[in-house]
Amino acid sequence: MSEPIPLQVEDGELALLTDLYQLTMTQAYWKESMQERATFSLFFRKMPPARRFMLACGQQHAAALLSRLRFNDAALERLASTGLFDPGFLDWLGDWRFEGDIWTLPEGTPVFANEPLLEVDAPIAQAQLLESLVMNLVQLETVLASKAVRIVMAAQGRPVVDFGMRRMHGVDAAVRGVRAYRSAGLAGTSNVLGGLRHDLAINGTMAHSYILAHDDEREAFRAFARHYPGTTLLVDTHDTLDGVRKVIEIMREEPEVGVKAIRLDSGDLGELAKGARELLDEAGLEEITIVASSGLDEHKIAALLEDGAPIDAFGVGTQMGVSADAPVIDLSYKLVEYAGTPRVKHSPGKINLPCRKQLYRRRDDHGRYVGDIIALRDEAIDAGEPLLRLLVQAGRLNDDEMAQANGARERVADALSRFPEDVRRLDQGESDYPVTLSPGLERLQSRS
Amino acid sequence: MSEPIPLQVEDGELALLTDLYQLTMTQAYWKESMQERATFSLFFRKMPPARRFMLACGQQHAAALLSRLRFNDAALERLASTGLFDPGFLDWLGDWRFEGDIWTLPEGTPVFANEPLLEVDAPIAQAQLLESLVMNLVQLETVLASKAVRIVMAAQGRPVVDFGMRRMHGVDAAVRGVRAYRSAGLAGTSNVLGGLRHDLAINGTMAHSYILAHDDEREAFRAFARHYPGTTLLVDTHDTLDGVRKVIEIMREEPEVGVKAIRLDSGDLGELAKGARELLDEAGLEEITIVASSGLDEHKIAALLEDGAPIDAFGVGTQMGVSADAPVIDLSYKLVEYAGTPRVKHSPGKINLPCRKQLYRRRDDHGRYVGDIIALRDEAIDAGEPLLRLLVQAGRLNDDEMAQANGARERVADALSRFPEDVRRLDQGESDYPVTLSPGLERLQSRS
Known part of the structure; x- marks a missing residue:
């Protein structure tokens, strides 16, 4: 063999x-x-x-x-x-x-x-x-670290989480990179081995595949929220604001699942964040925060915040993972x-x-x-x-x-x-x- | 400890x-x-x-x-x-x-x-x-591999050697990268472990530090050529064409060291290659080839060859090592x-x-x-x-x-x-x- x-x-x-x-x-x-x-x-x-x-x-x-x-x-x-x-x-x-x-x-x-x-x-x-x-x-x-610290600065105190393991140049870069991210001030990483080895909080949400593997987005949300009370739900698989409405319904029916955040991963993040914030606030769910990801770097984050996007945390991968610029x-x-x-x-x-x-x-x-x-x-x-x-x-x-x-x-x-x-x-x-x-x-x- | x-x-x-x-x-x-x-x-x-x-x-x-x-x-x-x-x-x-x-x-x-x-x-x-x-x-x-193959194509059959280990993103990238370079058609690598593990020829010349550690460039050339008959000498530490003349003198005095190539690593590579080629040919040393390195990528190599630069082989590092573009x-x-x-x-x-x-x-x-x-x-x-x-x-x-x-x-x-x-x-x-x-x-x- x-x-x-x-x-x-x-x-x-x-x-x-x-x-x-x-x-x-x-x-x-x-x-x-x-x-x-x-x-x-x-x-x-x-x-x-x-x-x-x-x-x-x-x-x-x-x-x-x-x-x-x-x-x-x-x-x-x-x-x-x-x-x-x-x-x-x-x-x-x-x-x-x-x-x-x-x-x-x-x-x-x-x-x-x-x-x-x-x-x-x-x-x-x-x-x-x-x-x-x-x-x-x-x-x-x-x-x-020199790229990551710029992204941390752009986020103006909002947590930045590393989502980039899949984009980094090989195994050593992915693991040792988390050490650099820790130095640069990131709040967490999705990278399990990197986070464990280099003492940075491990974070995770869910992927589109989980939603797609279920016949119905609402049922996927409900199941995941029951497994992981206080979780983050990814709302953009089909229609983002429709996804937010489903989260609100689940929180009405089962407030004990305590959804902590929603994640936006495509589309116009600024507009969608405003729309989502409005829906959540109208429903009295001010405590649910908004996480944004998808092609972010320090310039996009700065522009989103400048434009008043109500985003509470950022997941950053590709651009940071190889310091693309x-x-x-x-x-x-x-x-x-x-x-x-x-x-x-x-x-x-x-x-x-x-x-x-x-x-x-x-x-x-x-x-x-x-x-x-x-x-x-x-x-x-x-x-x-x-x-x-x-x-x-x-x-x-x-x-x-x-x-x-x-x-x-x-x-x-x-x-x-x-x-x-x-x-x-x-x-x-x-x-x-x-x-x-x-x-x-x-x-x-x-x-x- | x-x-x-x-x-x-x-x-x-x-x-x-x-x-x-x-x-x-x-x-x-x-x-x-x-x-x-x-x-x-x-x-x-x-x-x-x-x-x-x-x-x-x-x-x-x-x-x-x-x-x-x-x-x-x-x-x-x-x-x-x-x-x-x-x-x-x-x-x-x-x-x-x-x-x-x-x-x-x-x-x-x-x-x-x-x-x-x-x-x-x-x-x-x-x-x-x-x-x-x-x-x-x-x-x-x-x-x-997708970057390296472009550099191989630009060199139009001339050997391309990887010099990029120091610039690559960590240990795994440096070692496994040589596997990609082998697939892409590189002729060799300076990376010892990478070359040994992935079966690509290991090549090496000399660094400026060797010249500088000697009191005299000529003595450094002579010593290195005696240690390694058939070697490549780096001629640009002080004045490139003056370095070439020293190589010619050494070959006159001790033809048995059989210097195989000179390397240019700074300045206007095209002009210096022409000047060096002329000096070598005048001295009847047509068999000594010219290796160029220093910030090369496919575009610079194509431009040098388009311009008729008599360069026989290329050492490529930084741009290829991270696929910078x-x-x-x-x-x-x-x-x-x-x-x-x-x-x-x-x-x-x-x-x-x-x-x-x-x-x-x-x-x-x-x-x-x-x-x-x-x-x-x-x-x-x-x-x-x-x-x-x-x-x-x-x-x-x-x-x-x-x-x-x-x-x-x-x-x-x-x-x-x-x-x-x-x-x-x-x-x-x-x-x-x-x-x-x-x-x-x-x-x-x-x-x-």
Whole structure:
């Protein structure tokens, strides 16, 4: 019997989830006895046009995983099968341990172009090997959280629930995405495994198929409401307002089922919400709330609310699940220092900042953010608390620092309240929030 | 010591990767003793504007996995913890086995709007439970292969290599994406685990960091070429054409390193390729080929080749890795039949095709495709071979059918050669390839 191709990537295989050149370059460093310390910096050069800030998410999780990366025997055998590697190098890989330092921004820190999200200081053959995987891991959560937080902002305090599992790019995206959604402030998710694993409330309503499988919409409503008192009923399978009337009849006949909400999933959501609200209020069912879904994003939600649509909660899937208007950020993991000297690629028209860095976010007397400073790590700067934290030191994860990662949701909410309104706007355009270079970095930059 | 949050989704957890309402609806069917057979059909309603066809990929893999789905004790305990499920239902879930039929298109079949990619016939409580996961699994490979095949077409026979692992949405996307790339006709991937698992050649060059870690570009080239005779050298770290001259010098001094190619990764790729080609040819190094990468997609590749750029191979990452111009398709998994009667949601302006279906692709006398017919499954149609195949029958995977899945790459190449040129064009716009309804489906459609 043929075995299905596995979905899982086991711990021992994770080290092979890399680009081949990381391994061939590492073998070259090994052959050349290049073992000096290197610093690599993770940042993005340009904000996507549809974003005014990004939420740096996943970097602490990634660093924790990477500090434990190992090449097990099975992985070494598979590398040997390529014919590209010396037996001596494979033995060395078998003993490979990450023994360097990893500095990270706390999960959920808003970031702008050129700001370091994570820096690795380690012998070059250790730091180089992390590149591809750290980029993959950080990009997913950062891209998804940065879209989701915009939708949360658009909903102006109304709950937003993730309905997007089916649209996300595979299993890992669907599960780990919920972690990003939690950081971004979503109220819940329909995704059972994602919600259980990442501690976000699991929500669910019903699908059209349940209605269609019954001979009669009213009977479907009645049956479901009896099974699940306090449920949400999907009213748009046939005629939306007719569906609302059926809900009202059921509540008259059996008020004990206590229908909590109705869901609209097609048509003109604003008009239908107004019509449904009117019918429910006339029937004295002011307590039944209205959930809307179907192709929503931050712009549609903002327009619905602007237009006074009486919608109490939003279910969002497709657009948020892949961050459709900015599905990728151009993350770079660049060598910035080797053997104690600055290194930088000279690229016409691109900023490349050399050396180990630190990031500062200045506050005014009211606690509002007034600007960021990218500085050299060891430079004395009077600008408040440094944001990059030493999470992994000499290969060991700092548990106290790691425990902070759980506070991402609160950190995001707090940070958003401190930025100027310009940063939080949803329309396209760059914010004029100032990000400047420290005097020390400015000097190195102009020399390079 | 804090444990990192796992990345893995174990077999026993996979059944929980679903939307909550699938489980609450299934419990409702169980309570109502609704056990009639249902048919669900997987299709998409609209082609993304940037696509003229999609490659249906992942549906056979998904069906094979789903036919083995189980709820293990750990999963049942986690469901019990939600407080939503009766102990009797959880016992029933523990015994749950998929015992129905799954019809699938062969992996790599080009498809158009409203054509069924997969149909499930099973008692409704079995078919409903597959919905969210089958959609997640099929969408990933379908979206990625459908973008990648356009890039392969643009390259007009020149090899295209995947460099996108770092940009893809998480671990599963990065690994399983290579399976989609293989189907689409890519020549190789830089992704080690993806290539090893899905049998696509692993390729690699070098990164700027290797050059920068050396004090001198020439010494870096020389060292790398000695380690890896026949390698590709990245020439754009400082000045591209100056880098090419260094490669030429090294080949003069040590022809035995046999540099196979140079890679350009920034700047005006077309102009730099011409300049590099000229230098190499003047030096009698016609055998050294030119690889280009950096922000490429099908349109940029087509423009470069149109302009006569002497590029021999392309490395493609970001745009392909997330299918940036169409990162999602609006897949639906709809109930179309229950207890032997057609079921369909009435949606103004949307086509909803009821009943179990079959798909036919008609050929002319030269083997060219001339149009598709969506038909009722049991309808007698004289239109060649039916495309939907019975892959899982009464819960059992048909190994012979499954073995065909490996032929996706050849199937794609063959199919593309049979479509009119209009389908294969890269510019935006709908093809006029005809997709029609059979007489039987037409009759049901106009009645519904």
